[in-house]
Amino acid sequence: MARVLRSALKNSQIKEDLTSKLSVCKKSKVIKRNTKKKLVDKSEGSQQNNIWSISSIISNIFEYTDFKDLVEFNTVCKRWSHLTNPIIHKTIKLQRKRAIQNKIHDKRFNKAAKTDAEVEIRNYYEPRSVYKHDNSINSAPGVSFKAVGIKKIIKGKFITEAAVLPQSLTKLAIQNIYLYKNPELFVQTINSHTSLSEYKFNLYCGSSFIDPFFKRYSTLKTFEYNCGQLDQSQSLIKVFKSNPQLETLKLWLSCCNDELMTSISRHLVNLEEFYFIELYAYRRDKTSIISKFSQPTKIKKLNLAWDRLSICSLNSILLNCPYLEELCLDNFSKLQDLDSDISICLSKSSNIKKLNLKYGNLNVSLLNSVLMNCRRLKVLDIQLPREWKECIKVIGSTCIELEKLAIWPSNKIYGQERNTFYQELYEIEFLSSNSLYKSTLKHPILNQFNFYDSKAEYFKNFQKLKYIEYPYQIYPNRSISNQEIEYNKDLWPNYNLVQKNYKYNFNAKMVNSLT
Structure with a gap:
């Protein structure tokens, strides 16, 4: 019995262990x-x-x-x-x-659909402030309009009537402005001046800006007009007839005729300074122009850059300027095609002290005819021709009071030929010749010469030399502006460098410390 109980207990324990193990598994x-x-x-x-x-x-x-x-x-x-x-x-x-x-959103979308990208403003606010006109113009002696655009004022804007320029305004300049849609109010405002002494106009079109000068304008003394339109001579003649008191006249025109020049000499009896620069016009007629002065004038300063002016017209203008003191003749290519014995006639009573000659191919006879009538010449600015040696001899033998000499090389020589020109001018003319101007010259200006190739020895025979100028020199390092220039000071004893810097180049002036 006991055995049976023991076996039963063992079996029950084994079952419990098996069930527990199964549950754990x-x-x-x-x-x-x-x-x-x-x-x-x-x-x-x-x-x-x-x-x-x-x-x-x-x-x-x-x-x-x-x-x-x-x-x-x-x-x-x-x-x-x-x-x-x-x-x-x-x-x-x-x-x-x-x-x-x-x-x-493309056209497929419903027109009435509202999305986040659509913003609609339905209420407009009334302006709460009004810009006031600056009253500083009322006291300004001069006003300049330069490189601006002027549009026509449409309806609904604040400005509805033209302003009036103050009577204290004496100088007015209109340069490179652009007019859109005929801005009448701006033109009326500009033309409201009444007491100008100086007027400058530089515009391709817009001749209505000179309408106030069609009648007597007693205070006007200086008139500058630059217009590229084909023919403005009739409008300018009206101005000249009404304003004989003009003292300075500067014209930049693409064409000119004999009637205009005759009107200048006849009506502008008080004119002392006259500039005429012929503007380049594409496909223009290249024939010579006959345009003369009909009577003597009081002109003292004359500047002509007129490619098509004939030699007879030039002589007519020069002979009718007996009081001439300054003369500039530039871009006379027609004179290159004429005979070598051509001459320019100046009035015997003229007293020219400043002369500027910029011909493309200046010949000896032409230069001699001018310098023979300029014995009292103080300043000479000249572009030498390709065959320059005879011309420089003429300068050295006639200019006995010359104080300032500016020399330009011919624009037809390049490279080694130009380097030879520099060296020969230094050694033959400046160093070895007996030119008369060496005893009077104070200020030589050597344009397009290399400052680094020069030295003080070339100028040792100039008795009154104060300084030598080399304009528009190139920086040693072109990528850096305002450089401090280094040079061989042993080549320039008793000279000091005065440097004037620009963005891409510099001017070198060698000042003589002994004078």
Whole structure:
């Protein structure tokens, strides 16, 4: 019996152990399954996080996407919606409704549809402040309009009538302004002046700006007119007839005729300074122009840059300027085609002290005919021809009171030929010749010469030399402006360098410390 009980107890214990072990096994299986599920969830989450970690790249791509495509991408998913929203709001612009419908949302959209990109302003505010006119112009002696655009004032604007320029205004300049749609109020304002002494006009068109001078304008002394239109002679003749008190006249015209020049000499009886510069016109007639002075004038300063003026017309103008003191003749290419014995006639009573000759090919006889009538010449600015040696001899034998000499090389020599010209001028003319101007010259100006190739020895025979000027020298390092120039001081004893810097070049002036 006892044995039976013992065996029964053992069997019951074995069953309990088996059931407990089975339960433990089941729990372990459940735990393993749960851990596997969690691992799978984590791996999927990590994969998703890896996918969305490129959101910065996608947002950069969206930055370069058109607005219409951004709207489409915004509806793909929530993530893309978050990425595209800030970009869309940044690119919103206030545009007209039709432009928004046609360009951004396409014509298929409903016209009445409202989107975030459409902004409509229905209420307009009345202006709360009005700009006041600056009264400083009322006390200004001069006003200049330069390189501005003037448009016509349309309806609904504040300015409805022309202003009146003050009587204290004495100088007025209109240069390179652009007129749009006929701005009548601006023209009326400009023409309201009444007491100008100096007027400068530089405009391709707009001859109505000189209308106030068609009648007597007693205070006007200086008149400058630059116009590229074909023929303004009749308007200018009206000005000259009405204003004989003019003292300075400067004209830049594309054409001129004998009637205009005759009017100048006949009506401007008080004229002392006259400039005429012929503007270049494409496909113009290249024949010579006959344009003369009909009677003597009081002109003291004459500047002519007139390519087509005939030699007889030039002599007529010069002979009718008996009080001439300054003469500039520039760009007379017609004189190159004439015979070598051509001469320029000056009035015997003229007292020219300043002469500027810029011919393309100056010959000896022409230069001699001018200098023989300029014995009291103080300043000479000359462009030497290709065959320059005879011309420089004429200068050295006739200019006995010359104080300032500016020399330009011929524009037909280059490279080694120009270097030879520099060296021969230094050694043959400046160093070895017996030119008369060496005892009087104070200020030589050597244009287009190289400052570094010169030295003080070349000028040792100049008795009254104060300084030597070399304009427009190139910097050693072209990429740097305002450089401090270094030079060989042993070549320039008793001279000091005065340097004037510009953006791309500099002027070198060697000042003589002994004078």
